[in-house]
Amino acid sequence: xxxxxxxxxxxxxxxxxxxxxxxxxxxxxxxxxxxxxxxxxxxxxxxxxxxxxxxxxxxxxxxxxxxxxxxxxxxxxxxxxxxxxxxxxxxxxxxxxxxxxxxxxxxxxxxxxxxxxxxxxxxxxxxxxxxxxxxxxxxxxxxxxxxxxxxxxxxxxxxxxxxxxxxxxxxxxxxxxxxxxxxx
Ligand code: URA
Numbered sequence: 001x002x003x004x005x006x007x008x009x010x011x012x013x014x015x016x017x018x019x020x021x022x023x024x025x026x027x028x029x030x031x032x033x034x035x036x037x038x039x040x041x042x043x044x045x046x047x048x049x050x051x052x053x054x055x056x057x058x059x060x061x062x063x064x065x066x067x068x069x070x071x072x073x074x075x076x077x078x079x080x081x082x083x084x085x086x087x088x089x090x091x092x093x094x095x096x097x098x099x100x101x102x103x104x105x106x107x108x109x110x111x112x113x114x115x116x117x118x119x120x121x122x123x124x125x126x127x128x129x130x131x132x133x134x135x136x137x138x139x140x141x142x143x144x145x146x147x148x149x150x151x152x153x154x155x156x157x158x159x160x161x162x163x164x165x166x167x168x169x170x171x172x173x174x175x176x177x178x179x180x181x182x183x184x
Contacts (some may be wrong), residue, residue: 002108005034011105012085018101020044020086020094026053027085030109036079037184038177039115040064041106043083043124043156044094050087055080060158067157071174073181079113081106083128099128110149116184118149119177122156141173152177 002008012027028045031054040056048058056064068075084094084102094102110118120126123136129151130144136153144151154173155166 002112005029005112008105008108008112015085015105018084018086018098020084020088020098023089024086025050028053028055028082028087029085030079030081031055031057032075032078032080034079034113036077036113037116038077038119038181039079039081039110039113039117040119040121041081041083041125041129042121045082045085045087046091047087049082055082056157059161060156063160064157067171067174071171071178073174073178079109079115081109083125093124099124103128116150117177117180118151119173120151120153122159125156126153140169141176143176150180 002011009027009029012029015021015027028049042055045055046058046060048061049055055061065075083099083106085105088094088098118129120129126134126136126139130146130153134153136155139153140155142153144153152173155170157170160167160170
């Protein structure tokens with residue numbers, strides 16, 4: 001049981017629950033506001049995140065920041081984290097055993113932050129949190145409620161870098177999010 005972010009950070013720094021610990025330079029716990037009403041969950045750190053110890057600071061993060069700016073969401077007002085806290089090699093997706101090993105840390109983060117809305121960025125976050133039966137292309141933009149938390153699945157910003165046609169959907173999903181944030 002973890003009661004503070006400091007305790008959580010200490011635990012993760014010493015974590016050897018999965019093989020991702022072998023190559024990490026830094027653990028990547030979170031960024032943004034630890035009292036936010038909205039939490040964003042990505043997949044796992046890339047090279048820039050591993051080097052800086054912060055989520056979404058590389059190319060995908062910059063694109064997300066641009067979208068935030070355009071829509072009027074402040075990065076400092078939301079809480080940002082990932083399914084796994086250590087970088088998967090070659091930026092591959094986290095494997096199921098890695099995501100499972102890291103899940104208790106994410107549960108602790110949810111208990112500490114107490115978000116009203118969780119935005120699931122991409123398939124890994126969606127399937128890990130809501131179930132492997134879901135797929136992001138069909139589920140994005142559909143709000144789902146579970147245990148008093150509203151979930152909004154949307155595309156991962158890295159997917160927009162690979163396929164520009166997805167940008168409009170991501171933007172629209174964030175606009176809907178912004179509307180809901182105004183009424184929280
Ligand atoms: N992609 C993610 O899923 N998370 C990050 O922190 C960076 C890129």
